[in-house]
Amino acid sequence: MRKVLLFTVLMMFSHQAFAEDFFANLLRFKGVAPVKNDLYEEGCSECHYAYQPGLLPKRSWEKLMLPDELEDHFGENAELDEEDRVEILNFLVENAADTSFYKRSSKINRSIPDDVVELRITEVPYIKRKHQPMTDKYVKNNPKVKSLINCNACHREIDKGIFDDDTILIPNYGYWSELDDD
Amino acid sequence: MKKFLILAAMLSAMPLLVQAEDGGAAIHGLMDKYKAEGAGPFSAEAGKKMWTTVIPHEKKGEMFTDRSCATCHNAPPTTPGKHKKTGKEIAPMTLSSFGINKKTGEKEPRFAVEKKVRKWFKRNCKWTYGRECTPQEKGDFLAYFKSL
Incomplete structure (x- = not known):
């Protein structure tokens, strides 16, 4: 059984395209x-x-x-x-x-x-909570954002359905993950 | 040789002709439909007057007393307009202007697709006047755009 598993795993990574698919699938959901x-x-x-x-x-x-x-x-x-x-x-x-x-x-x-x-x-509790750090300076008073309804102003990978922190680029401020906002 | 030159000239002019026809392509078909509904003849002057006319109306208990076409489209609508609430830029209402198709990111000539013109007439007349526009009013607006 272990041999079969090892063989399968080896097969999966022996081909680059296959390996990419494998990781893409892990990320998919x-x-x-x-x-x-x-x-x-x-x-x-x-x-x-x-x-x-x-x-x-x-x-x-x-x-x-x-x-x-x-x-x-x-x-x-x-x-x-x-x-x-x-x-x-x-x-x-x-x-x-x-x-x-x-x-x-x-x-x-x-x-x-x-x-x-x-x-x-923007009123969905999960989404609202996630956007609590988004004060007026980043959104309302930021002419390139204006409102949270303009998701794609900051969520640069939104077309792929990705909202991870490191894909958030706030116009006039920079990547969210690199901002010091305490 | 002469024939060839004429042919070459015709061929090179073709893209221009096609492009010129694109903007406003839906207008005549729509005017014919409005006429079939009993409207016409259409007047650019009447369209121009209506463009800045405010028709106070009530909706869900709220009175609207300051809405006209010019609220978002400017008067005359030959420069880019701006949505009153969202700030979205709106292409001028001239036949030669282009909007940007948000989906494809490509330029789209004004008044080229009948369905779109019908859709926005319905939405915007109701937003502005609290009712749909009559075939006469719509025809007059199209005549006005043609005259710009």
Whole structure:
């Protein structure tokens, strides 16, 4: 048995591409799923970053995507053709935080009480806690950030679903991991 | 030789022609549809007037008394506008201007895709006036953009 194991491990690392795949797989479920949908990106990124579906649970997307809600989408009208609305809703629900195996999606989901339908990503307890050190100087008064809703202003690997500390580059300040902020 | 030169000139002019047609490509089709709904003829002058008109309206108990197209798009909308709340830059409303497709990062000519024009008319008329625009109003706006 040990020989078989050793052989397998050796085989895995004997080929570089295979080894890379192996490590990529180990990392795969760390952030949130970097899923894509053309219609979602096209339609929603006209106004804001196309937030990954794994940043909110299913019940939140279902409420956000109701026609009445879209008509008043945080004060803006974001109405869609019915056909587009349904396709985008399905994409969001299928990849929502509570259907994802990704680590951060699970943490997001667990942090929201069952009886709460959170509509703002920035109000999700896990995300809110993580952003506590982000004082006004970094966000609100930083012309290149302005608001926490502009995730991609600082999260440089967000398109891959990665939010690790060492991928946070705050405009006008530098890498978060290198900043002394005590 | 002469024929060849003419052909060469035609070929080299083609990209220009195609590009010129791209911006505003959806306008005529839309105007025809508005006409089919009983609107027309369309007036750039009426569109210009409506552009800065404020129609006070109430929504969910809140009164809106300062919204016009110019709030975000400027008047005349020949320079880049700015979303009142988010600060998002908005391409000028001239047929020759380009927006940036956020998904692809590529330049996109204004009024080239009918679906997009319909989508934004619906959203922005409701945001600005608290109701959808009539086919006449939409046609007038398009005539105004064409005249810029």
